[in-house]
Amino acid sequence: MTTAIYPGSFDPVTLGHLNIIKRAAACFDRLIVCVMVNSSKTGMFTPQERVELLRRSTQRFPNVTVDQSNQLLAAYARAQGAQVVVKGLRAVSDYEQEVQMAVINRKLNPGLETMFLASSEKYTYLSSTIVKEMARYGADLEEFIPCEIVDDVNRRMGEMQRKER
Numbered sequence: 001m002t003t004a005i006y007p008g009s010f011d012p013v014t015l016g017h018l019n020i021i022k023r024a025a026a027c028f029d030r031l032i033v034c035v036m037v038n039s040s041k042t043g044m045f046t047p048q049e050r051v052e053l054l055r056r057s058t059q060r061f062p063n064v065t066v067d068q069s070n071q072l073l074a075a076y077a078r079a080q081g082a083q084v085v086v087k088g089l090r091a092v093s094d095y096e097q098e099v100q101m102a103v104i105n106r107k108l109n110p111g112l113e114t115m116f117l118a119s120s121e122k123y124t125y126l127s128s129t130i131v132k133e134m135a136r137y138g139a140d141l142e143e144f145i146p147c148e149i150v151d152d153v154n155r156r157m158g159e160m161q162r163k164e165r
């Protein structure tokens with residue numbers, strides 16, 4: 001059985017992420033989508049909330065599970081018995097850092113391969129940062145994030161803006 005991990009911040013999950021999840025879930029027996037917790041970064045959603053939004057958005061994929069971790073990815077993969085890390089590549093700008101990470105992860109865990117999926121062209125421009133910008137200006141988010149989480153993102157942005165005032 002091949003287990004793959006798709007790590008990221010997912011703050012929040014976008015349709016670009018979901019496209020990678022759907023395609024990776026078709027390639028591997030089991031896919032673990034893992035919110036990697038970076039304590040130096042505070043996001044729009046807490047790691048636990050991101051997990052909940054991801055679970056809601058990926059319910060229709062029976063071989064996908066969602067988790068969070070503050071371990072090094074190489075160690076987390078070993079603990080899960082995973083052989084593959086999946087990464088999405090949007091543009092050349094993603095490439096350099098991703099290749100560096102892939103090499104380091106394989107040094108730390110020689111049984112771990114990183115596989116890159118090219119972003120579908122309609123999502124190459126999409127990032128969680130762009131989604132937050134759009135939400136800030138009240139844009140319609142249906143085109144960018146799973147419909148199951150649109151209300152959560154708009155609600156949280158409203159709360160953040162009220163706090164800023």
Ligand code: ADP
Pocket residue numbers: 007008009010011014015016017020086087088089090094118119120123124125126127128129
């Ligand atoms: P971001 O905050 O930039 O959206 P994440 O850390 O949540 O990024 O991304 C996790 C993984 O998903 C990374 O491998 C990233 O390259 C990939 N990814 C992010 N957005 C997209 C997209 N629109 N299309 C394909 N892959 C993506």
